[in-house]
Amino acid sequence: MHACTESAELGLYTRPVYNLSREDSAHPLILVCEHASRYIPDALANLGLDDAAAREHIAWDIGALELAEQLSATLGATLLSANYSRLLIDLNRPRHAPDSIPAQSEIYQVPGNRDLDEATREYRRQVLFKPFHTRLQQLIDQRLAQGRPVRVVGIHSFTPVFYGQPRELEVGVLFGQARDFARRLLDGLEQHPLKVAGNQPYRIDPLGDMTVPVHGDARGLESVLIEVRNDLLRTPEAVSRWAGFLAPLL
Numbered sequence: 001m002h003a004c005t006e007s008a009e010l011g012l013y014t015r016p017v018y019n020l021s022r023e024d025s026a027h028p029l030i031l032v033c034e035h036a037s038r039y040i041p042d043a044l045a046n047l048g049l050d051d052a053a054a055r056e057h058i059a060w061d062i063g064a065l066e067l068a069e070q071l072s073a074t075l076g077a078t079l080l081s082a083n084y085s086r087l088l089i090d091l092n093r094p095r096h097a098p099d100s101i102p103a104q105s106e107i108y109q110v111p112g113n114r115d116l117d118e119a120t121r122e123y124r125r126q127v128l129f130k131p132f133h134t135r136l137q138q139l140i141d142q143r144l145a146q147g148r149p150v151r152v153v154g155i156h157s158f159t160p161v162f163y164g165q166p167r168e169l170e171v172g173v174l175f176g177q178a179r180d181f182a183r184r185l186l187d188g189l190e191q192h193p194l195k196v197a198g199n200q201p202y203r204i205d206p207l208g209d210m211t212v213p214v215h216g217d218a219r220g221l222e223s224v225l226i227e228v229r230n231d232l233l234r235t236p237e238a239v240s241r242w243a244g245f246l247a248p249l250l
């Protein structure tokens with residue numbers, strides 16, 4: 001019997017792990033939204049966070065799913081999005097990264113992740129992490145086998161205030177190897193009155209990131225992560241505005 005069958009969380013994750021829209025799209029773009037959901041099963045009592053913190057940016061990327069869905073609809077592109085909170089296991093971190101299952105996120109303690117036994121860590125990897133990345137890999141494999149071009153773009157949002165410091169940046173394009181693709185996106189965004197930067201507010205770290213280095217760079221594909229400040233994604237009109245900036249560039 002596998003060790004993870006001893007996890008106290010056995011059978012708790014009854015929702016599908018991901019949503020896949022427009023799977024058969026002919027568009028080269030595969031949109032990925034790893035931090036789309038703040039859903040944590042009721043039995044885990046928000047991992048000990050109070051309700052306000054569990055609704056905050058540490059649990060998910062506010063507005064990112066709406067933006068990704070709008071881009072997917074506008075372009076007719078495939079979208080793979082997560083259905084569980086990043087606090088259970090972060091789908092954009094390698095599975096053995098120290099903050100894969102964070103006991104602390106920014107200024108918030110996550111009591112339910114403290115002192116987790118290895119069986120439960122492994123259970124979350126098997127049940128939440130692995131199916132998501134296996135599906136993404138299959139989507140890419142399938143298209144490459146058909147000789148089709150593939151681009152992999154993660155859609156994220158970031159908090160306007162981080163460790164008490166306000167952030168001026170409005171949109172960041174994070175990249176590793178895909179410099180030309182990132183340059184095209186940055187040049188396009190700079191045509192608008194936006195505060196734009198490359199590799200801000202974060203940098204792609206091959207040891208700390210998953211989607212861009214593993215599914216993109218390691219396979220020689222055009223791949224970036226787009227970060228939009230989440231206070232700019234709070235209404236359908238605001239989301240449409242950002243989709244309007246980004247869609248023609250993707």
Ligand SMILES: [Zn+2]
Nearest residue numbers: 035061156157
């Ligand atoms: Zn994110």
